[in-house]
Amino acid sequence: MDMYDRFGLAGQRSVFAHAIHLDDGDLDCIKHRGAALAHCPSSNFFLKSGVFAYNRVRQCGCLFGLGSDVAAGPHMSLFEVMKDANFIQPDDWIEPRELIYRSTLGGARALYMDGVVGSLEVGKEADFVVLDPSAKTGVVDDILDQPTDEILSCLVFLGDDRIVERTYVRGRLIFSKALQETGNLASVNLAG
Numbered sequence: 001m002d003m004y005d006r007f008g009l010a011g012q013r014s015v016f017a018h019a020i021h022l023d024d025g026d027l028d029c030i031k032h033r034g035a036a037l038a039h040c041p042s043s044n045f046f047l048k049s050g051v052f053a054y055n056r057v058r059q060c061g062c063l064f065g066l067g068s069d070v071a072a073g074p075h076m077s078l079f080e081v082m083k084d085a086n087f088i089q090p091d092d093w094i095e096p097r098e099l100i101y102r103s104t105l106g107g108a109r110a111l112y113m114d115g116v117v118g119s120l121e122v123g124k125e126a127d128f129v130v131l132d133p134s135a136k137t138g139v140v141d142d143i144l145d146q147p148t149d150e151i152l153s154c155l156v157f158l159g160d161d162r163i164v165e166r167t168y169v170r171g172r173l174i175f176s177k178a179l180q181e182t183g184n185l186a187s188v189n190l191a192g
Contacts, residue, residue: 001016001022001025001026001029001030002025002026002029004016005029005033010029010030010033010035011033011034011035012033012034012035012112013112014033014035014036015035015036015037015038015110015111016030016035016036016037016038017037017038017040017067017069018038018039018040018043018044018049018050018052018069019037019038019039019052019057019064020044020049020050020051020052020053021050022053022057024060027056027057027060027062028060030062031060031061031062031063034063035063036062036063036064036065036110036111037057037062037063037064037065037110038064038065038066038067038069038107038110039052039054039057039064039065039066039067039085039102040066040067040068040069040072040073040081041066041081041084041085041087041088042068042069042073042074042075042080042081042084043068043069043071043072043073044073044088045073045084045087045088046072046073046074047072047073051088051089051090052085052088054085054089054092054094055092063106063109063110064102064106064110065102065103065106065107065108065109065110065111066078066081066082066085066099066102066103066106066107067081067107068081077160077161078103079155079156079159079160079161080160081103082096082099082100082102082103082156082159083156083157085099085102086099086156086157095149096149096152096153096155096156096157097148097149097152099156100152100155100156104118104119105118105119106118125169125170125171126168126170126171127168127169127170128167128168129164129165129166129167129168130164130165130166130167130168131155131159131163131164131165132163132165133151133154133155133158133159133163135162135163135165136158136159136160136162136163138158139154139158164177165177165178
């Protein structure tokens with residue numbers, strides 16, 4: 001980290017992936033320079049390269065989000081990444097709402113894009129998925145009648161591509177399970 005900082009490469013547009021071997025001085029530098037971290041737990045888990053100090057990084061106030069790093073990891077799905085983020089922590093439990101935050105608005109804040117993406121708010125680009133947790137076997141039938149934390153836990157620990165009903169990018173439908181199943185994919189306007 002010292003070398004990046006010395007050459008002016010640690011700033012608000014700097015994102016350092018993995019970040020499993022940072023000491024307190026490195027974290028302090030990252031925080032004060034406004035740089036961010038991309039925690040890629042599936043990759044670190046797959047490679048057995050080390051453990052991201054999740055709570056230490058969070059407590060020091062560094063910006064970070066979850067990433068998939070498919071060059072060294074087995075998953076692109078953020079559902080898998082969220083699970084791995086929790087599973088790889090030897091001593092800490094990460095709440096599902098925290099994992100979803102790091103996969104959405106936390107990641108957007110780390111990229112200084114939270115004014116544009118990361119949450120559903122008026123004026124932001126509408127990048128989102130519509131999920132149906134009951135589409136997966138093993139999920140209780142009345143999951144949507146459960147408390148919010150139960151629903152979020154279900155999404156994080158049981159979620160995968162089977163629960164994605166529709167995907168929107170900038171407000172445009174780019175995927176629909178219903179259209180895919182009926183063979184009407186041409187109905188989805190990918191060109192914008």
